[in-house]
């Protein structure tokens with residue numbers, strides 16, 4: 001593959017957007033910051049893709065128009081936390097095919113309380129018809145029951161999940177863009193109010209307003225730092241919602257994702273996995289083979305993740321940085337690229353390879369979309 | 380008390396929520412099976428006291444319901460209902476707008 005990320009940008013995450021904040025402006029800020037980071041200009045861009053739950057009634061073309069983009073390639077992805085990987089998969093092929101030369105991928109939302117309530121009540125027809133009337137307001141209860149299944153299957157305790165939340169909060173301390181940066185102790189985690197047993201407050205992502213963007217170009221090989229895309233895989237509706245949700249479509253992505261990248265799960269120096277809940281961090285590291293079938297999951301969390309021997313979600317992840325709606329998946333992709341380009345400030349790690357996963361769109365009981373990307377630091 | 384579950388007329392598999400084509404055999408002829416019970420797999424209690432459960436329909440899918448009329452835990456077999464009933468006893472409420480206009484069977 002011959003395509004690289006050469007710039008990343010964020011529209012600052014906030015829990016409390018000022019009145020009148022528009023989704024289009026929030027996404028445009030991230031696009032502008034990513035272009036500045038890449039050294040390219042708006043007029044260089046000929047491909048654009050966006051994912052957002054709250055952009056309506058506008059679509060990708062409206063946003064492109066308002067940003068003054070003239071394009072030969074345009075797409076919009078509706079797959080939430082898996083949209084970044086989906087857009088990346090398409091964009092890499094588009095550049096390779098010559099349909100575009102400079103593509104910006106962006107995702108973001110204005111996600112205040114009212115927008116969040118609207119989103120979760122009418123997420124899809126199955127939710128409207130069969131979950132919202134229970135009543136169920138958002139996916140916390142579904143992932144609470146998924147977490148219970150995982151605790152039984154893998155022998156994990158609340159302390160184990162707590163160590164993931166605490167470790168990510170420690171990373172967030174070094175990320176000025178994270179909404180929660182104050183240290184979190186394991187006791188605070190364990191004593192937090194229950195949201196849906198066994199999930200407490202710190203198990204659930206805080207919805208925020210914000211956006212992330214990355215800039216992709218054909219591999220320049222001119223000495224500028226970049227994150228080369230080695231492989232991108234996607235999987236949709238792998239088990240028809242008939243399983244336990246503990247194995248995601250990511251497991252289907254992994255064999256070819258590793259083969260095409262030319263490295264294995266033991267070679268990654270950074271993992272940015274989709275972390276709407278700590279149980280999904282475990283599930284995705286397991287699907288990727290980073291947490292191997294030979295590892296004891298509780299020991300792995302304590303000995304590798306909490307110690308930073310394996311850096312995981314170095315931005316603080318969504319659990320501490322915040323979940324900016326459809327940017328949930330772009331957040332990890334941008335962080336991995338930022339790290340591989342050596343632009344992660346005081347949280348910089350020395351990784352040469354990073355794996356990024358996306359996960360999203362709860363159809364009825366758990367997410368049905370999964371993506372896997374492997375990136376390499378290059379010049 | 381029962382809940383309406385989609386049944387494929389070709390292969391007999393049960394689905395909830397309803398599908399357009401059968402994910403097992405690809406056909407598109409369905410009937411409605413009235414299922415009386417399901418087994419509680421996991422539960423979660425929300426901050427406001429609401430008890431939700433994942434329930435396994437024998438020979439069919441796992442569904443998400445609200446435990447109503449009392450507590451329940453993993454392993455319990457509960458009656459299913461598409462309506463919030465006034466009947467006494469513990470049961471699992473499985474909302475389905477396509478069923479709520481009619482009489483409880």
Ligand SMILES: [Zn+2]
Pocket residue numbers: 387388389390391392401402403404405406
């Ligand atoms: Zn069938």
